[in-house]
Each structure stands twice: as structure tokens, then as C-alpha cells.
Amino acid sequence: MTINTLSQDGVQRQQMPCLTKMERMIISMQDPDMGIKLRNQRLLITVIPHKCSISDEEALHVGQLFVKYGYIYPLKEPRNLILKADDSSYRFQTPYYWMSTRWPASELDYAIYLAKKNIRKQGELIEYEKECYNALHKRINHTWDFVVMQAREQLRASKQRRKGDRIVLECQEQAYWLVNRPPVSPEHYKLTTLTKNTIIEHNRISLARNRVKSSICLESYVKYCEQYQPHDPIMQGCLPSNPWITDDIMFWNMNSETVALPTKLRVERWSFSFMELLNDQMGRKEFLTYLEKEFSAENLCFWQACEDVRHGETAKIPEKVDEVYKQFLAPGASRWVNIDSKTMEKTLEGLKRPHRFVLDDAQMHIYFLMKKDSYPRYLKSELYKNLLARAIVPQETKKSVFPFMRRQRHSSPSPALATQTAEDDGKAKYSNSNSGTASRL
Amino acid sequence: MCDQTFLAITFGPCDNCSQNKPLMNIYLKNEPINYCSLCVELMACQGLAKGETTNTLKAESESLKAKLEEERAKLHDVELHQVAEKIDALGQFVMKTRRTLKGHGNKVLCMDWCRDKRRIVSSSQDGKVIVWDAYTTNKEHAVTMPCTWVMACAYAPSGCAVACGGLDNKCSVYPLSLDKNENLAAKKKSVAMHTNYLSSCSFTNSDMQILTSSGDGTCALWDVESGQLLQSFHGHSADVLSLDLAPSETGNTFVSGGCDKKANVWDMRSGQNVQSFETHESDINNVKYYPSGDAFATGSDDATCRLYDLRADREVAIYSKDSIIFGASSVDFSLSGRLLFAGYNDYTINVWDVLKGTRVAILFGHENRVSTVRVSPDGTAFCSGSWDNTLRVSAYLRSSGESELRNILYNTV
Numbered sequence: 014m015t016i017n018t019l020s021q022d023g024v025q026r027q028q029m030p031c032l033t034k035m036e037r038m039i040i041s042m043q044d045p046d047m048g049i050k051l052r053n054q055r056l057l058i059t060v061i062p063h064k065c066s067i068s069d070e071e072a073l074h075v076g077q078l079f080v081k082y083g084y085i086y087p088l089k090e091p092r093n094l095i096l097k098a099d100d101s102s103y104r105f106q107t108p109y110y111w112m113s114t115r116w117p118a119s120e121l122d123y124a125i126y127l128a129k130k131n132i133r134k135q136g137e138l139i140e141y142e143k144e145c146y147n148a149l150h151k152r153i154n155h156t157w158d159f160v161v162m163q164a165r166e167q168l169r170a171s172k173q174r175r176k177g178d179r180i181v182l183e184c185q186e187q188a189y190w191l192v193n194r195p196p197v198s199p200e201h202y203k204l205t206t207l208t209k210n211t212i213i214e215h216n217r218i219s220l221a222r223n224r225v226k227s228s229i230c231l232e233s234y235v236k237y238c239e240q241y242q243p244h245d246p247i248m249q250g251c252l253p254s255n256p257w258i259t260d261d262i263m264f265w266n267m268n269s270e271t272v273a274l275p276t277k278l279r280v281e282r283w284s285f286s287f288m289e290l291l292n293d294q295m296g297r298k299e300f301l302t303y304l305e306k307e308f309s310a311e312n313l314c315f316w317q318a319c320e321d322v323r324h325g326e327t328a329k330i331p332e333k334v335d336e337v338y339k340q341f342l343a344p345g346a347s348r349w350v351n352i353d354s355k356t357m358e359k360t361l362e363g364l365k366r367p368h369r370f371v372l373d374d375a376q377m378h379i380y381f382l383m384k385k386d387s388y389p390r391y392l393k394s395e396l397y398k399n400l401l402a403r404a405i406v407p408q409e410t411k412k413s414v415f416p417f418m419r420r421q422r423h424s425s426p427s428p429a430l431a432t433q434t435a436e437d438d439g440k441a442k443y444s445n446s447n448s449g450t451a452s453r454l
Numbered sequence: 455m456c457d458q459t460f461l462a463i464t465f466g467p468c469d470n471c472s473q474n475k476p477l478m479n480i481y482l483k484n485e486p487i488n489y490c491s492l493c494v495e496l497m498a499c500q501g502l503a504k505g506e507t508t509n510t511l512k513a514e515s516e517s518l519k520a521k522l523e524e525e526r527a528k529l530h531d532v533e534l535h536q537v538a539e540k541i542d543a544l545g546q547f548v549m550k551t552r553r554t555l556k557g558h559g560n561k562v563l564c565m566d567w568c569r570d571k572r573r574i575v576s577s578s579q580d581g582k583v584i585v586w587d588a589y590t591t592n593k594e595h596a597v598t599m600p601c602t603w604v605m606a607c608a609y610a611p612s613g614c615a616v617a618c619g620g621l622d623n624k625c626s627v628y629p630l631s632l633d634k635n636e637n638l639a640a641k642k643k644s645v646a647m648h649t650n651y652l653s654s655c656s657f658t659n660s661d662m663q664i665l666t667s668s669g670d671g672t673c674a675l676w677d678v679e680s681g682q683l684l685q686s687f688h689g690h691s692a693d694v695l696s697l698d699l700a701p702s703e704t705g706n707t708f709v710s711g712g713c714d715k716k717a718n719v720w721d722m723r724s725g726q727n728v729q730s731f732e733t734h735e736s737d738i739n740n741v742k743y744y745p746s747g748d749a750f751a752t753g754s755d756d757a758t759c760r761l762y763d764l765r766a767d768r769e770v771a772i773y774s775k776d777s778i779i780f781g782a783s784s785v786d787f788s789l790s791g792r793l794l795f796a797g798y799n800d801y802t803i804n805v806w807d808v809l810k811g812t813r814v815a816i817l818f819g820h821e822n823r824v825s826t827v828r829v830s831p832d833g834t835a836f837c838s839g840s841w842d843n844t845l846r847v848s849a850y851l852r853s854s855g856e857s858e859l860r861n862i863l864y865n866t867v
Contacts, residue, residue: 213518217518220521222767225765227531234809237790242790244833245790245792246835247788247829256572257552257849258851370723427594429631
């Protein structure tokens with residue numbers, strides 16, 4: 014469900030009841046005896062009938078809605094669809110153009126209207142109208158002859174009317190289109206309609222895609238669920254206990270990033286996939302220690318530096334990329350990474366114009382290198398096996414002896430505090446004073 | 455009276471197809487005729503390129519679609535529940551509400567967990583965004599947005615900021631300051647600008663980039679520091695209601711679902727729509743990736759949740775029941791992906807067995823429709839926000855005996 018009542022192509026979703034109410038009000042407003050006073054307006058040589066002005070303040074809000082939905086339109090500033098509580102003139106819109114007639118207000122109609130305007134004003138359309146005109150010309154090109162023909166015919170037919178009527182008609186039509194095609198940025202306008210051609214293109218590409226058999230995909234879910242079931246607190250509970258149930262935060266303390274000895278489940282999880290190892294800060298540190306023993310630590314550092322470029326601030330990208338180049342990619346660099354020549358060439362080429370993804374290929378190469386080579390060896394290494402053997406299996410919390418005692422729920426330091434203290438430390442260093450304690454909670 | 459100096463028939467039998475429809479004033483050779491819009495379009499297309507009419511374009515599009523369905527069906531050799539037959543069925547799940555967070559003055563529309571597993575941010579219709587320590591139920595920060603209907607909120611990965619937005623068409627990032635005297639709104643950073651309401655937002659792997667989806671039919675990737683638009687994603691033909699980032703190794707894709715009943719998978723680098731799924735019968739309210747990143751689930755107004763596989767490129771499961779009539783507003787997986795929690799507009803939360811396709815639990819408790827359901831980052835609990843102004847954090851209670859149950863009863867909030 015969306016909060017929009019108008020869908021993108023202007024079709025009403027649920028508005029008919031409020032429209033009929035509005036129309037009833039409009040009609041009663043125009044009752045010659047009980048309605049609003051109407052005045053004739055002299056305009057140079059023609060007399061334009063039936064204009065009125067609204068001054069009642071309470072009705073202002075309702076009036077605003079009338080203008081917004083196109084039942085009344087302003088004469089002085091037609092593009093400004095608001096109601097002003099002064100003497101400015103408005104006119105009632107003809108029922109032909111009321112919203113309840115539920116015209117599709119299609120692109121064809123709009124194109125005819127714009128073409129008419131174009132011919133009349135000899136090519137002087139407003140900016141957004143010009144862009145819409147061009148966009149329509151491209152999109153419904155196959156009907157363009159008809160559009161131009163219709164525009165000419167309609168202009169000719171209108172010339173046969175009295176000047177007063179003609180001006181009124183033009184005002185009405187303009188008001189109608191201002192309501193139904195409000196001036197939004199043309200990009201938004203393009204976005205809201207997908208041509209059939211793009212859909213066809215998309216379907217063609219989809220047909221060519223490689224698909225995997227359902228049985229293989231579904232089996233993988235079963236395997237995944239089985240593998241992770243012991244780690245899912247909702248499926249199998251967690252040791253020592255679920256903090257939300259027993260009000261005991263031991264579980265979180267034992268699995269924090271800075272704990273001395275990790276739990277067995279946590280270490281086991283690192284063997285599920287390379288991503289699991291890297292996602293856990295402790296796992297990453299352990300892996301780095303292992304790589305240092307193997308003299309290939311620069312791979313992980315390079316990967317981390319690339320991640321930083323990818324997800325960091327846009328403004329710092331050029332300097333970060335430069336740093337990476339100096340440290341890892343330049344010939345004779347202190348921590349040179351071993352990338353194949355093709356990727357290296359491509360990357361160096363891209364470095365001339367650094368952007369967020371310029372290091373992606375190199376990063377991918379190193380990632381898969383670690384995944385295929387270093388990671389499996391790490392899992393077989395003494396370092397990992399040792400840690401696994403030493404890892405804790407927490408005892409399940411014994412049930413509380415005194416059921417009436419409610420555990421104290423302690424608050425924990427907010428993650429936002431971490432950066433604040435870092436900032437304050439920095440400040441203290443600069444100011445050389447001992448004001449450190451004031452900001453700590 | 456109104457400007458009716460000429461007669462115009464607005465509704466009636468079309469001169470061409472004689473059906474009763476709204477009519478257009480068309481002139482042919484100076485004669486006014488009354489055609490319905492369909493006949494007008496057909497007539498207008500008489501000047502098309504050889505062999506090409508809107509009808510043929512439509513036909514080509516339809517035939518391609520049919521071929522696509524055929525290709526997808528070729529590799530579909532087994533159903534999910536058949537594969538799942540060999541797995542044990544799940545027992546009874548007793549979920550207990552362990553915390554009720556009261557403090558919002560109006561409907562809770564969205565919430566997100568912090569990576570520290572206990573803090574949450576929630577936003578509501580009255581424009582308030584509150585950061586809670588859900589474990590202690592303390593409110594830590596509160597921000598009043600300048601608009602109502604704050605439909606999207608997200609916690610930054612570092613835990614130092616929150617992003618939120620809604621009817622103001624913007625996504626703003628508020629750095630969380632611990633100084634009680636500091637007005638959080640003062641440091642607000644306006645990041646995203648859309649032309650319609652913001653329906654959903656999410657930080658990517660860092661605090662520096664935000665992905666947003668909007669009622670204007672687009673999704674967009676923004677740089678937080680500069681507010682610059684990094685990439686925009688066009689392809690939905692109606693409001694986009696939800697998005698989710700893929701937990702994959704390359705971290706480059708995300709899925710979005712919208713009111714055009716489509717769920718689209720996008721490549722963040724190129725902005726291309728990589729895959730598209732259209733089997734729902736109504737608006738897709740929420741999309742969520744399966745923990746492995748190979749599939750995603752959707753919750754929709756047609757009262758079903760569906761699972762789509764990315765490698766098989768098709769829908770692989772439907773989670774529905776005849777007794778469930780109201781739409782699903784929000785879905786999330788448990789840590790292992792075995793359970794799917796779905797919040798519905800009939801005030802309940804249904805828990806589905808993802809593999810077997812059956813429902814394992816219904817959770818009552820909310821007094822109005824459930825607008826958002828999220829499982830905590832370590833999977834220990836899940837939080838549900840509702841239009842009854844509250845948020846509830848619930849966890850699975852292993853009923854291993856009456857004594858434990860008694861224990862818990864005396865410890866309830």
C-alpha cells in the first residue's frame with residue numbers, strides 16, 4: 014500500500030467519493046441565487062464572462078483543494094495553482110475537464126496540446142514543456158503525423174469561434190494540463206513511463222541468462238540451514254543463555270570483539286566460508302597473524318585498503334587510491350601484491366582517472382587468491398586448530414533459585430561514545446590540559 | 455454558469471466502436487467526431503512503420519515474456535517442499551514478548567537494529583525518531599523530524615548515526631551525540647533528495663554511503679559527506695516500497711520491491727536492472743535477502759510471502775494460507791534462514807518454516823497492524839513495530855519445563 018492516491022499515470026486510485034463531494038460544492042457555488050457573486054470582466058475589446066473572486070478566509074482551505082484538483086483556476090498566474098485570499102480572479106473549470114470524467118489524460122492528448130501551443134506561439138514553449146514535447150516526440154513518434162494534423166485541425170476549428178470563447182477555451186485547456194501534467198523535472202517525467210522497447214530489451218537479455226537447476230539451488234538452502242542451525246538462537250537457543258530471556262548479558266560479553274578467548278561456535282563458524290572469517294573482527298586478526306607467518310600479509314592489507322576506498326568518502330578517493338598504489342602496486346613497493354599482468358595493466362590504466370571502483374578487479378583477484386589458497390591452509394593450520402581446542406563452550410546458566418528476584422539490567426556504553434572519547438582524547442592532546450574526565454559518563 | 459458556450463459530449467457511445475466510454479473531441483477534415491481514446495490511438499497509429507503497430511510491439515513483448523517463463527520452467531525439476539521432506543519438522547515455537555517499548559505518540563512505521571545487538575532506532579508517524587537501548591528499554595536519543603510519516607530509518611554500521619526520512623522526500627543523517635544539551639537536529643545532514651516520499655533507506659557497508667528508495671519509482675545511492683548522487687536506479691513503474699542489500703562476497707547488488715508487483719535486482723556499480731521477478735498479485739511491501747544471499751523473500755498486499763531464487767531465476771516457494779487475508783507488511787529471516795517472520799496487517803506475526811512451507815507459530819499481542827519486523831543481528835530476538843504505537847522485542851522460549859516457565863512469568867515486564 015502506498016500513501017499516494019494518484020498512480021504514476023494519473024489514474025485515480027480511491028478518490029471518487031471526495032471528487033463527487035467537491036463537484037457538488039462547485040455546482041452549488043455557481044447557483045445564480047445562492048452562490049458566489051460573479052462579475053463580468055472587461056478585457057480590452059472583448060467581454061469575458063463569469064469571473065469571480067474569493068474572500069472568505071474559512072473557505073480558503075477548501076478553495077485550495079479546488080484549485081489543486083483543477084475545478085477552479087487562477088487567471089493572473091496560471092502556473093501557480095494556489096488560492097489567494099485577495100481580489101485576484103479565478104474561473105470555474107468546465108465540467109468537460111473535471112477529474113471525475115476520468116479521461117486517461119494520455120500522452121497523445123498532451124502531445125496534441127503541446128503541438129497546438131507550439132504552432133500558436135511559433136516555437137516558444139516554456140522550458141519544461143519543451144522538454145516534454147521532445148520526449149513525447151521521441152516516444153510516440155509513430156503517431157506524430159496524426160498529432161500535428163490534429164493540432165492544426167483543432168486550431169482551425171477554434172479560430173471559427175468568438176474571441177471571448179477562444180480565450181476562455183485556451184485558459185481552460187491550459188489549466189487542465191497544468192493540473193494533470195504539473196511541471197516536474199523532465200527526468201522524473203521520463204522515469205515514470207517505461208517504453209515497450211525497454212521492456213522488450215530487458216526480456217531479451219533475461220532469456221539469454223544462465224540458469225541453475227532448481228534441485229541444486231534448493232539443496233543448497235537445506236545445507237545452509239543445517240549448517241547454521243546450531244548458531245541460530247531462535248532454533249537452538251544460545252549458551253550460556255539468551256540475554257533477552259534471562260536478563261543475563263554473558264552471551265554478549267563472551268562474544269564481544271575484544272574477548273580474550275572466543276567461543277567454540279564462533280571459531281567453528283569461521284570455517285563455513287571465507288566471508289564469515291573476514292566478517293568477524295577477531296577472525297580477521299587471527300587470519301592476519303597466520304598470513305604474517307606465511308609472509309603474505311600484504312594481501313589482506315591490500316584487500317582492506319580496497320574496501321576502504323569502495324565504502325569511504327567520495328572526496329578522499331583520489332588520495333586513498335594514491336596511497337594504495339604507493340604501498341601495494343607500484344614496482345618496488347614495500348608491500349607489493351602479486352596480481353596477474355592483465356589485471357595490473359587494467360588497474361594502472363584506471364588509476365589515471367581514479368574512481369570508487371577502480372581497484373575492484375585487483376581486489377577481486379586478491380580476494381579469490383586468499384580464498385582458494387591461504388584460507389584452506391589456515392583452516393588446516395596449527396594456529397586455527399589450537400584456537401579451536403582452547404575455545405570456550407559456555408555452561409548453560411543454572412535456573413535461578415529465587416524466582417522472585419528480578420535481575421538488574423545494566424546499560425552498556427553506547428557505540429557513539431567510542432568516537433566521542435576518541436575525539437576528546439584528540440582535543441586533550443591539542444589543548445594540553447587535563448580536562449579528560451569531564452566528558453566521560 | 456460555467457463556460458459552456460459550445461456543446462461537448464464527454465461521455466457516450468464512441469462513433470467508431472460504439473462502446474460507452476469517455477470521449478475525446480477529435481476533428482477529421484474539419485468535422486468534429488467523438489471517438490473514445492482507444493480508437494483515437496488506433497487511428498493515430500495508422501502512420502506506423504511497416505509492420506509495426508502498438509499492437510505488434512505489445513505482442514512481441516508478450517511473446518518474449520511467455521518464452522522467458524518457458525525457459526525458467528525448463529530447469530524447475532523439483533519443488534522446495536519435496537526437497538525438504540527428509541528434514542525433521544520443527545516443533546512448537548513458544549515466543550514470548552520480553553520487552554515492550556512505549557514512547558511513540560503515534561504509529562510506529564519503521565525500525566532498525568544497531569550492530570551492538572541491543573540498540574534500536576524507530577520512527578513513527580508523528581515525526582519522532584527515537585534511539586532505544588532495547589535491553590534496558592531506556593530511550594537514549596530522540597529527534598523530531600520536520601515532517602510526519604517518517605517511513606524509513608536506519609542505524610549506521612558504526613552505531614554513531616541514524617538516517618531517516620519520509621514525507622519530506624529527503625533522507626537525513628543525524629550523528630548521535632551523547633551531550634544531553636546538544637540538539638541533535640542541529641547537526642543534521644540532508645543527504646538524499648527525491649521527488650516523492652522516501653519509503654526505505656539503508657547504509658551500505660560503511661557510514662559513508664546510503665541507499666534509498668522512494669515513491670517516485672527510483673532507488674538511489676548517495677555519498678553521505680557531500681550529499682552527492684552516486685548512482686540512480688530506474689526500472690520500477692510505480693512506487694518502490696522497500697530495498698535490501700545482498701550479503702554476498704562482492705557486496706554489489708541489492709533487491710527492491712514496489713507497487714508495480716515487481717521485485718528487481720540491481721547492480722550497484724552500473725545501475726543496471728540485473729534480474730526481475732513479477733509473480734505477486736499486488737504491491738510488494740517488503741523484501742529481504744536469505745542469509746546466504748542466493749535468494750530473497752517478499753511480503754505483499756496479496757497476503758502471501760514468496761521466496762525467489764537468484765540462480766534458478768524463479769519463484770521457488772509461496773507462504774500463504776486461506777485463513778490469512780490481510781497483506782504482509784514486513785518480513786525477515788532468522789539467522790539460519792530456517793524461519794521467516796512476517797508481520798501482517800491483521801495485527802499478527804506469522805512464523806513460517808522456510809523449507810517446508812508451513813506455518814510454525816502465530817504471535818498475537820499487537821493491537822494494530824504490524825508495520826515492521828526485524829531479527830536482531832545475532833539472531834537472539836526479533837523486534838516488531840506496530841500502528842499501536844509500541845515496539846515489542848520477543849524471543850524464543852524453550853519450554854523445557856514448567857519451572858522455567860514459572861521463572862519467566864515472574865520476570866516478565
